[in-house]
Amino acid sequence: MNFLHISALPVWSMDGKGGMPSLRETLKGHLAAGHDLQLVLPKYDPFSDDDKPMFVPADKGFVLHFAPCRWLLPLKKLRVQARGKGDSIPFGFRWILNVTMLLGLTTSLMVKAMQVRRNGFVPQLVYAHNQYAALAGYLLGRWFKVPNVTRLYGTFLADLMNRPLVSLRYPTAVAGYLVPSALLICANDGTRGDEVARKFRIPDHRFRFWQNGVEPPSQPPQVTRADLVARFGLNLRLESRWAVSCSRLSYWKRIDRMLRALAVCRGTGVDCQLVVAGDGPEKENLHTLAAELKVSDQVVWLGAVAHDDIWALMNTADVFMLTNDVTNRCNPLYEAAWAGLPVVSVNDSSTSDLLHHRANALLTEKDDTETLGNLLSEICRDEQLRERLGQAQKKLSETFWTWEERMRVEVAELEKLVSGVGVMAGGR
Incomplete structure (x- = not known):
């Protein structure tokens, strides 16, 4: 099957020595299952202050496309100036910056993804990583007439859900939950994303709350x-x-x-x-x-x-x-x-x-x-x-999933989703 991934998150930050292991393992798991992947990323990391293009390894195993996002560098500079010498940005200005980035990423990722489609890659599923890619994933899914999946890597909303106007005050964080998707996968990473999903009345049949896997070496390292x-x-x-x-x-x-x-x-x-x-x-x-x-x-x-x-x-x-x-x-x-x-x-x-x-x-x-x-x-x-x-x-x-086990469960559900069989609730 053809899976189109779009992400607002870097796959390999710190020049490939760090970044999002759970995102990398997701891509590896989909490839290991025999599916064809193409990934659309912004050219620059939206969440760092530097202006370096994203790092790309030689052995990624899938086709990678960069959305130029020329608007992003001025926005990042503006964010640094707004922060000044402190650690935070005034709430109102931060709200404007975040919403601007959400709309900018939605537009840029969509434009690049449509170009990928015109160049001959016909996706059967759109998989959006992070709330900043969720809206683009939904719109692309409707445009291509295929299921869209949203993957969230934690949330800060759990302790804020009883406050008034949460959706208005934190629209970018809320987007990951409220933007429609055929399946919403949330990491069980201690940030209580399941509680947020219940508050937003996300139905069980399209919500998965899974702990990340572990990818140990085949044998203990021989390094002393x-x-x-x-x-x-x-x-x-x-x-x-x-x-x-x-x-x-x-x-x-x-x-x-x-x-x-x-x-x-x-x-x-x-x-x-x-x-x-x-x-x-x-x-x-x-x-x-x-x-x-x-x-x-x-x-x-x-x-x-x-x-x-x-x-x-x-x-x-x-x-x-x-x-x-x-x-x-x-x-x-x-x-x-x-x-x-x-x-x-x-x-x-x-x-x-x-x-x-x-x-x-x-x-x-x-x-x-x-x-x-x-x-x-x-x-x-x-x-x-x-x-x-x-x-x-x-x-x-011994109670943990390996990444191979974790991804085997996910891929099975995605294949059912694409084939129209539907998905069953469950998982660790």
Whole structure:
């Protein structure tokens, strides 16, 4: 079958070392099932401030088309100016910018997709990634007379649904739910997208709430700690305990909590290094905070790291740290469980069914960095505790889908949708 994908999200950010693993795995899963894919992307990442064209790998396996989106660069500059030296934009102006971007992306993605159709690719399904592509997906589906699918990668709406005029105040976020689709797939990532769907009365027969899969290597990485020290530099010390963090350096990821915990841990006399894999807008602020806390020599900033190296870190580190604000139910947590890596994290309803204090993790309240640091110190000092929690993590990972399993379920439903059989509700 011919699947036309349109996305407002980058598939390979950070020059191909990061980005959206769930989006990449979706594309890989559709290809693995034998379907023909063509993907339409904006030429520039709408959600970053830089003006670099999107990165394209050589071995993508499908046909890629860029919508020029010449209007996007001026809009991005305007967004930076509106933000000024602060972290936020006044609500009214942010509303205008977001709606403008939604309408601009809808137009640009549609124009390019219609050109793809004129060039001979006849789609049997339109698959839109993210709320900013949802309206274009719906209009293209109607134009081509084929089913359209919307895929959402989390939401911030769950805590706002009881406030008045939500649809008017957050039209771009709401678009992912209210723009009609034959099937709406929402990630079970802890942001409670299922609650939002119920509030908007999305019928069960066209809604799927699925947890992401994990794609482990066929065998554990053969890389040793000494190999990683040689690869990443002498700042990474072989004799230290390694606490690894894998995330984009955005504010809501709250790497600052880890730095404060690291300072407490150091005060107990434990030699622990925080190994941070990731890059992002908070990098400079975090470096400054590390210096203020006098832990700069205890932090190893790896920047964007290839996925194979993430697996190697997971299999050689001593502990995994995760202290996000919004949700801690994320792909790195699943991968840490698969690697049998014990977790030091925060109490969070999004992971209450996955992480249990002193069963497979050590947990404290989100802003109690003193206790967080003491827990980090404890697990670094206690080898038996690390072993016991790690074994429990491995047991937890047995309940997860692999990406192959996750995509097999999705592809089966898409094939039924295209063939007109319809879909049945279900899934993890």
